Amino acid sequence: DAKTTQPTSMDCAEGRAANLPCNHSTISGNEYVYWYRQIHSQGPQYIIHGLKNNETNEMASLIITEDRKSSTLILPHATLRDTAVYYCIVRGEYGNKLVFGAGTILRVKS
Amino acid sequence: NAGVTQTPKFRVLKTGQSMTLLCAQDMNHEYMYWYRQDPGMGLRLIHYSVGEGTTAKGEVPDGYNVSRLKKQNFLLGLESAAPSQTSVYFCASSYLFRRLQGFFNNHQPQHFGDGTRLSIL
Numbered sequence: 001d002a003k004t005t006q007p008t009s010m011d012c013a014e015g016r017a018a019n020l021p022c023n024h025s026t027i028s029g030n031e032y033v034y035w036y037r038q039i040h041s042q043g044p045q046y047i048i049h050g051l052k053n054n055e056t057n058e059m060a061s062l063i064i065t066e067d068r069k070s071s072t073l074i075l076p077h078a079t080l081r082d083t084a085v086y087y088c089i090v091r092g093e094y095g096n097k098l099v100f101g102a103g104t105i106l107r108v109k110s
Numbered sequence: 111n112a113g114v115t116q117t118p119k120f121r122v123l124k125t126g127q128s129m130t131l132l133c134a135q136d137m138n139h140e141y142m143y144w145y146r147q148d149p150g151m152g153l154r155l156i157h158y159s160v161g162e163g164t165t166a167k168g169e170v171p172d173g174y175n176v177s178r179l180k181k182q183n184f185l186l187g188l189e190s191a192a193p194s195q196t197s198v199y200f201c202a203s204s205y206l207f208r209r210l211q212g213f214f215n216n217h218q219p220q221h222f223g224d225g226t227r228l229s230i231l
Contacts, residue, residue: 100152
């Protein structure tokens, strides 16, 4: 599975959009991009995943560049409860194993 | 609406003791996983199971054993606990695949429990 690179930490004002970048320049054609988050002391929570098209659900939007070498997770209206570690993971088509990196610490501030 | 339940939530062991961590899911998921998370690090896969009666090694399997006798339960055992096994242990489960829009999709999100905090002295 391809490796990902994320910033160590980011700050966001409450009510504003949080844009979390992820670089996955070695991604291959059949690998998906997944985003999970982990709020302090809890288990990771699935947010969204995609292959090449932009995706949106009730939690977030995922924008994948045309060359698929990077992506951005967008939380449209961040709240204090969105403060968490966000993990960008690239997973192959077969097998169902997730490889977690260090993630991005997102701090939402009032 | 329990999802993935882990027991116990906390445990302190002495070096050399044994114990079993229990994971139960009520979503009829085929896949189940055990991860460990050490301070400041992401999760690392210990063992996983693709179905009842089958298990496989993950990234860091040494010192652990697992069993999946029932579809809904996945047990993680430490036969002789060591201080290096002090960690937070997370269990997860997922569907093998789901039928979406007429196609089988094997990209199913994992659902995690809230973890077991294990300290070994």
